[in-house]
Amino acid sequence: MEILKDIQFDSFPSRLVLATLEETSAAQGDLFVADDNTAGFLSPEQREKAVILPAGESEKTFASIERILARAVELKLDRSSLFVGLGGGVICDMTAFAASLYMRGTRVELMPTTLLAMVDAAVGGKTGVDYGSYKNMIGTFYPARQVWICPDYVKSLPDREYLCGLAEVIKTAILGDEALLIMLEEKREALLARDPILVREMIVHCVRFKAKVVEEDLRESGVRASLNLGHTFGHALESITGFSGVSHGEGVAWGMSKAVLAARLRGDISEAAYRRQITLLTDFGYPLDYPFSVDELIEAMGHDKKIQGGQKRFVLPAEGGKRFQILPLDETFLRKVLE
Ligand SMILES: NC(=O)c1ccc[n+]([C@@H]2O[C@H](COP(=O)([O-])OP(=O)(O)OC[C@H]3O[C@@H](n4cnc5c(N)ncnc54)[C@H](O)[C@@H]3O)[C@@H](O)[C@H]2O)c1
Structure with a gap:
């Protein structure tokens, strides 16, 4: 063992x-x-x-x-x-x-x-x-x-459950595991076919990454909150579709695409990084285009458990020294991201 x-x-x-x-x-x-x-x-x-x-x-x-x-x-x-x-x-x-x-x-x-x-x-x-x-x-x-x-x-x-887990793997890669990101890009077909050696390697990357984050911050008072990348957007989409139409993994994948777009619109990541992350999500087959009402989605975000002091806080990818940031986004900006 x-x-x-x-x-x-x-x-x-x-x-x-x-x-x-x-x-x-x-x-x-x-x-x-x-x-x-x-x-x-x-x-x-x-x-x-x-x-x-x-x-x-x-x-x-x-x-x-x-x-x-x-x-x-x-x-x-x-x-x-x-x-x-x-x-x-x-x-x-x-x-x-x-x-x-x-x-x-x-x-x-x-x-x-x-x-x-x-x-x-x-x-x-x-x-x-x-x-x-x-x-x-x-x-x-x-x-x-x-x-x-x-x-x-x-x-x-079942394929849908496997893809649900893969969305969290992609999240780990975006949050700060470049080797995993490259593996996902280069070995996509084999990973989707569940090649046992690659699956094992991918899991080990994620477990080590999560264990390190949790070791630093068990009770989510700081860095652990970064693991919610894509989740605030994703939960809102899941909740307005009644937790049935969109799976958790699809919600997280779509949510990550919105977080990546928000980071790009703010100028926090380059066009190349933006394209790379969106391409990865699309290549793995996650739908990134859902018909929904922006008002309903913003309303649903208001119910997200991760609100602190009445302000919605979002995890966005970043570049350079740090790989993510956690910050409030105002409604006008959110509408730009969602429309
Ligand atoms: N504690 C945490 O930090 C944390 C983090 C993320 C998610 N979660 C929780 O995890 C839950 C989602 O987990 P999940 O996606 O594993 O859902 P799940 O436990 O409902 O499993 C999904 C489905 O797969 C079936 N299944 C399980 N193993 C199988 C296997 N080997 N072969 C065939 N079928 C199998 C299950 O019976 C179920 O029908 C949510 O409740 C979420 O809140 C907790």
Whole structure:
């Protein structure tokens, strides 16, 4: 097993390891949490100690947390027990949230099975559930003691889910990994075909990048906010399309195109950098042109959780010494970006 990083988050050690399918199915734990689509990856022994939830974002609720906790009580687990989440971001976020609550905190390990969860959700200690129409409104910071990253799981992902994860990979590249950016440009076909060696390499780039950011700023009081590149625009688009028409990855990709345009209009990045980033998004097949009402979109941005002191703050790419900046944009300028 290759250790990618051994990080100290507050007092919680979080070990990030690259693992094989054999290693994950031999892993020990006291309670396994999976969903309908990932339960098949559990070994018979793990399945005996499992709670299997229906798949999907709509299940990211307190009711699911209660089911996990009820199963823990049924299995007579205590504070030294180990919860293991095996699934995408929904299962990882909920398993860690439940672990942070059970007996005021028990141990948790995560086995992300989507590309998005490997490169993003499982790394960094944010846990939670949705509340009504508010995403991740309730949760805790509770880093897993170990994250098992097994790139083989991406093989069975539906294309749309894989592309969702790739949008976060592109975000990482734009935020400051030039080698990854070049890899995405030069190896696009092979990455889309999920070449195992390249997929592994791409995941390692992202995990290292995110771990470094989180190590610096676990609670998002500074640099971690940069990971929201494209998300303020993207969430607004997702929300006005009722979280159904546009996937999260498509929203983020479109949002990044708007952030890149905003940076270009402000003169923060060159025409060449602008073209390069837009070309990358287009080449990966993300639609960048949606019919929407600008008024509705601006209104939806007003509801974004990332507003500080009543001001919308946006992450925009930059050039030179720093790769991004976080700043408010006024409505007149926003309209220029969106129209
Ligand atoms: N904690 C964080 O820092 C953080 C960061 C980003 C996103 N998130 C959260 O992650 C969630 C999105 O994660 P996601 O995109 O992984 O969604 P998801 O967990 O809903 O998984 C997407 C779908 O893929 C299925 N699936 C999972 N692994 C599979 C596999 N190997 N093969 C086939 N199907 C598989 C799932 O059952 C589900 O239907 C959101 O709730 C978001 O808020 C959290």
